[in-house]
Amino acid sequence: MPVDPWAIDGLTLNGLETRNSDAAHVMSDGTALGSRSGVRPGDPGLTVSLAGSTINVSAGVATVAYAGQGVYRAAFPASVSPGTLTAAHATLARIDLVYLRVWDNSVDASGLNKADVVYLAGTAAGSPVAPTPAGTQIYMPLATINVPASGGGSPTVSTAVRPTTTAPGGILPAATAPSNPYTGQYWDDGTSLRRWNGSSWRTVSPLAPQITAQVNQPPTSPLSTFNDFAGGDWPAAVVIVPVSGMVRITIGGAVANTDSGTAAAWLGWKATGALSETTSEANAVSAVGSRCYASRTVVRSGLTPGASLTITPQWWSNTAGAGRRISNGQLIVEPMPG
Structure with a gap:
């Protein structure tokens, strides 16, 4: 089946064709058309912070991948606030989620075509877990907010859930190893530079004595x-x-x-x-x-x-x-x- 290649004069690419072409510029997730979602390495953008009970997300860009749909590129030129932190539970802790969401009517029939940042309060529990967005198909986590029980201290923000991505062949800085690595892929685990040799990760960076x-x-x-x-x-x-x-x-x-x-x-x-x-x-x-x-x-x-x-x-x-x-x-x- 012929497709419209990027970029030839006189051809008009639809959204899916463009997103699939853009996938060539983003680290693969190990599937034929898939990509890894994330912010750019070293980019301080899309950082979540708290000012009292107000949630703020700094300006930034991200690549959000969705299976079968290529990659969506979203840019927020100014900081945004997805809302106000829900009040703490009287006796139980809670974990909330802040995420970047993409609406694409051709995919989710939402009637919307936009990207926004969303705050989702979790459920207070003895062993709380972060919530999973319902009714949202295309999204990328930015941060979790640990909310202790009332009187148990101040809420804290963790960006550990925010993924990082890079161009194909780039060195990926991440706390956990990338899934489905290819032979010759490099990964910086925060302590050492690692290379996938086809069966295991081997340390290749010089380790200073x-x-x-x-x-x-x-x-x-x-x-x-x-x-x-x-x-x-x-x-x-x-x-x-x-x-x-x-x-x-x-x-x-x-x-x-x-x-x-x-x-x-x-x-x-x-x-x-x-x-x-x-x-x-x-x-x-x-x-x-x-x-x-x-x-x-x-x-x-x-x-x-x-x-x-x-x-x-x-x-x-x-x-x-x-x-x-x-x-x-x-x-x-x-x-x-x-």
């Missing part, structure tokens, strides 16, 4: 347990666990204790936060009656992505004589790609 260096030797008094270096003597390293859940930790330095044949000195680290671990033979370097100039690297896996991990250098020695030395230390903590 955290490096700290020893400034001073530990105190002269011998101690019978592993002890943290003071922050001024050797700072701890803090990283965010990547999506792989894996971190590589390397510690090294000059470790010596020649005070006697049984004199010992240890250099290692303690982990807190995403991992609980202290210095042991599994993660340290040591010397007994001798000198050791070495480093030790270990990998820790199965950590919670997004969690904070603190690695603190530790030391131990059983003498405080001139033969004891723990110096020139360096700590490297590297988040690992998945």
Whole structure:
């Protein structure tokens, strides 16, 4: 069946033809003619806020996709208010919804052809959920408003439900992975840049290591347990666990204790936060009656992505004589790609 292509002189495209053609400029949703709805990455437009009980939505543009109908482009050149917040329930919390709605009479037989912003109050409940628009076919969520019970605090706005879209091949910034990804698609999850290899998301962005260096030797008094270096003597390293859940930790330095044949000195680290671990033979370097100039690297896996991990250098020695030395230390903590 022949169609009218965009754009040839003398041809007149109807709305559906134009919207389907526009779909070529928007990220696919994994279907032949489908697109991903959303605002543009980095665009502060269509942001929902509260001024007392008045709901405001800033000026902005969005692409709203609808199955079988291509994409609708809607632009709001000035801020709008979809209404006033419904009063809080006496004892129960509520979640309200603010969304962008498109009316298209050729699709919904509404008698209207326009776009607007709508406020829809939810139902108060012990475990409230955001409402679903009824009688509205073409729409895109902009924000939810969490309304506590009366006297339980002020309502708060969350834009987590507002989707983001981009041009085909663009990097999509989003809290959740895009559905139906194609091989070679990139997605920025807020922490790492990910690439779909056809079966899984792999981290491809460079993950910056955290490096700290020893400034001073530990105190002269011998101690019978592993002890943290003071922050001024050797700072701890803090990283965010990547999506792989894996971190590589390397510690090294000059470790010596020649005070006697049984004199010992240890250099290692303690982990807190995403991992609980202290210095042991599994993660340290040591010397007994001798000198050791070495480093030790270990990998820790199965950590919670997004969690904070603190690695603190530790030391131990059983003498405080001139033969004891723990110096020139360096700590490297590297988040690992998945």
